[in-house]
Amino acid sequence: MRTQFIGMISLVRKETSRVLRIWVQTLIPPGITMSLYFIIFGTLIGKRIGEMEGYPYMEYIAPGLVMMSVITNSYGNVVGSFFNAKIQGHIEELLVSPLSEVFIVIGYLAGGIIRGLAVGTVVTFIALFFTQINIKYPLMTFFVVIMTAGVFSLAGLINAIFAKKFDDIAVIPSFVLAPLTYLGGVFYTVSLLPEFWQTISRLNPILYMINSMRYSVIGISDVSIQNALMMIVFFFIILFLIAVILLRKGIGIRQ
């Protein structure tokens, strides 16, 4: 077990140092993108919108924007890192070692969560220039951010396991993740939508994650917070198991 633990820590350290080594790619772009969101949607358009669910529009969208950056960055970190390791072949460094699949998954997962947390922190600091953030339930906020980053790190890992070419790692973020995030209630409450679209929106798992974050920060949610938290935990466990099984079977990495 000590061997496995040291191996896992080595992988976490490798993944973390990668995030920090290429900080211009990993930490700066989300900061710039989110600053633009705050300026355009918050300051310029937000003033005309006024309040949403009783909160100034900027304060209402801030938790969702933080969560949006956590989701895209944790996903992008693992999908990019694992797929590059596959393409360059150095994934074999892990595969020939005694490190078990469970700890390989944990290693990549930790890398994704750390990037999600780092970017989430950067975006939160940027948000403070535009609005006040008084976190209502700090522990829940921490839990939601970690678990959501974990869910999307695992999803990124599974995407990278199956990916055979660069197109395969670009398709999911562009055609699945981005629409689901934008339609997941970052910028609006789903109660504004007609009944039919509200029902459709409730099928979007990202809606539950955005609302969990909003609840933990400002105390309001479009969905039951218990259901939302259970859904995050459910996705985390299922995706973790799928990732371990895929690696164990050698799908996409062993001939």
Added chain:
Amino acid sequence: MQNAFGMHALSIKNLSKKYKSGVEALKSVSFDVQQGDFFALLGPNGAGKTTAIGIITSLVNKSSGSIEVFGHDMDKELAEAKSCIGVVPQEVNLNLFDFNFNILVNQAGFYGIPRSEGKKRAEQYLKKMQLWEKRKTDARSLSGGMKRRLMVARALVNRPKLLLLDEPTAGVDIETRRMMWDFLRDLNNKGTTIILTTHYLEEAEQLCNKVAIIDEGKIIENDSMQNVLKKLKTEVFILNTEKPLDEAPNIKGYLASLRSPQEIEITVSQEQGVNDAFSSLQESGVKVLSMRNKNSRLEELFLDLTKGQLGDDS
């Protein structure tokens, strides 16, 4: 697993691999490698060498059969078996954007070696491979030969009892190759069992004490290097003459031809020897300055056994 000579470093039983494409790369292959051996696994392109190495290092899933590494069954004690192995693959598989020092320290970590010890070993093996000056550069800035040496260093950080080398000197210059040979000989003398696949048969002949030849997924020869070379029926020599010749001299009992005006090629069977050929040339007034094998002896045998086949790597 023990035998009369000690422990088997590697024991392969009825190993088969059929790819999804339908290609049968290995057909019930069995062989043992003794602890301390320097073992050559040879075969033409596509014979199944790399597939065998891939299965032993668990980079390729086998179809059937069993493998034991120092007594650890890979189906039951995979982590223990992997801990005994170091591998230098045929293709460069380095993280090209990471520092060379970090590559070795991380690899040590994946084998459960604490970071402080991993750093010491990284320094030790980078120095041995004459790469210490390059420790703070990334792998993409290394030359082809340096990348190979870095992969050898990486394979050694866990101090493997069994080292697998898949074409380790492919594309490196002569100086580097000789340096690697000396290093590998020394490593083997100190007790590391080494399995080598190579296209340079001279390399196998120089380094290895055991040889297995694999062809079309089957082992067609498996013996000591000495015994295998004894099976060589004929050898071809090139004789350099003092003066240019217009045509090949008639050497009684030998097949001779002219390669160039000052080079005679003669085929000598094992029973014949070369004395009679020299006597005959002396009688004809041809003075020979030097003589060399056309191919390495193992190469002659290899071509004979595999009928000189070529194909794609698998």
